[in-house]
Amino acid sequence: MAAPEERDLTQEQTEKLLQFQDLTGIESMDQCRHTLEQHNWNIEAAVQDRLNEQEGVPSVFNPPPSRPLQVNTADHRIYSYVVSRPQPRGLLGWGYYLIMLPFRFTYYTILDIFRFALRFIRPDPRSRVTDPVGDIVSFMHSFEEKYGRAHPVFYQGTYSQALNDAKRELRFLLVYLHGDDHQDSDEFCRNTLCAPEVISLINTRMLFWACSTNKPEGYRVSQALRENTYPFLAMIMLKDRRMTVVGRLEGLIQPDDLINQLTFIMDANQTYLVSERLEREERNQTQVLRQQQDEAYLASLRADQEKERKKREERERKRRKEEEVQQQKLAEERRRRNLQEEKERKLECLPPEPSPDDPESVKIIFKLPNDSRVERRFHFSQSLTVIHDFLFSLKESPEKFQIEANFPRRVLPCVPSEEWPNPPTLQEAGLSHTEVLFVQDLTDE
Numbered sequence: 001m002a003a004p005e006e007r008d009l010t011q012e013q014t015e016k017l018l019q020f021q022d023l024t025g026i027e028s029m030d031q032c033r034h035t036l037e038q039h040n041w042n043i044e045a046a047v048q049d050r051l052n053e054q055e056g057v058p059s060v061f062n063p064p065p066s067r068p069l070q071v072n073t074a075d076h077r078i079y080s081y082v083v084s085r086p087q088p089r090g091l092l093g094w095g096y097y098l099i100m101l102p103f104r105f106t107y108y109t110i111l112d113i114f115r116f117a118l119r120f121i122r123p124d125p126r127s128r129v130t131d132p133v134g135d136i137v138s139f140m141h142s143f144e145e146k147y148g149r150a151h152p153v154f155y156q157g158t159y160s161q162a163l164n165d166a167k168r169e170l171r172f173l174l175v176y177l178h179g180d181d182h183q184d185s186d187e188f189c190r191n192t193l194c195a196p197e198v199i200s201l202i203n204t205r206m207l208f209w210a211c212s213t214n215k216p217e218g219y220r221v222s223q224a225l226r227e228n229t230y231p232f233l234a235m236i237m238l239k240d241r242r243m244t245v246v247g248r249l250e251g252l253i254q255p256d257d258l259i260n261q262l263t264f265i266m267d268a269n270q271t272y273l274v275s276e277r278l279e280r281e282e283r284n285q286t287q288v289l290r291q292q293q294d295e296a297y298l299a300s301l302r303a304d305q306e307k308e309r310k311k312r313e314e315r316e317r318k319r320r321k322e323e324e325v326q327q328q329k330l331a332e333e334r335r336r337r338n339l340q341e342e343k344e345r346k347l348e349c350l351p352p353e354p355s356p357d358d359p360e361s362v363k364i365i366f367k368l369p370n371d372s373r374v375e376r377r378f379h380f381s382q383s384l385t386v387i388h389d390f391l392f393s394l395k396e397s398p399e400k401f402q403i404e405a406n407f408p409r410r411v412l413p414c415v416p417s418e419e420w421p422n423p424p425t426l427q428e429a430g431l432s433h434t435e436v437l438f439v440q441d442l443t444d445e
Contacts, residue, residue: 179230
């Protein structure tokens, strides 16, 4: 009988449910079913999501919107570099700044109040991530349409996937959050991010992931990294076995300054990657050694099992052979017993031997295959079958035989056949008062 949680499932869904439980080791069947239903019964997506959770990274496929990204941002040793906007210079600059200050303050205050009120009326659509890969691809296309195709190589996957790859490959991950409405975003992308020397550094030294905060995937990352202004860059790496933010760059930064800051962050944290790489190699060597030991053990076990199998087969062969010999012995004993019983029955059924004075008697001398002789009298009117039965009843006679006469040489039809359904009498067979007949052994034929 199926378990309660499996009652309304199809056979295919039940197989996926059991397979997912086997791959992930989750004991609760309800939790397995809930996870698969979240991923529309896509077992590959569900397993990947579970592995992300176990490794301390966020869910890749349809993650809960209220769940924060699990990247360590609380490390007090994070290198932070903030570029402030240049202060106004001269009387004209300060005058323009003071004149625009009330308007700027009023504009941003009203905008924040409007956004805050709108949040109660209609929830922010960015809080629900439905197609994270689509968000990345859409941002890449809009970036290339606006700034050209000369840019660092974008990671074409979700933020969680980028974290996984950076962790697996032991590489730095540079995250760029693009603020579409910020006044410095265009200049940063066009003059800094697309500068040839910046492109060369990023492409050769790190993975590069970018997205707009107007997209649900970018907004989700923004809520985790908590940037203060744009443009925003975060350097993430595997540190103390956790994906950790080790550097934050905020504000409009020039190409040379960006290269210097990124190089400084990487140089300051390179030892962690080297240490992790050595530990990983040691774990891999230990795993390889353990695997080799397991393979040697399995090979030895298989050899022992093969020996035991051959021993069992040999024992079984001998047993069958002994049984076969025993069966043959029993069959031979039954055959001999039946033959003896048949001889006794034939002997009992023989008619009495005529007297020598009987003129209708026939004296027959039989020469047996073992060169012995047997003599007996029969009556002319008796069938040749009587002669056969007499010889058959003898202990020294063979099991199968035929009787031959010498003059003329012929085989006497003593047993019914197609030619002689009823064997003839001695007189009909042309036997005289005294005959010598030969018994030929047919047992081996």
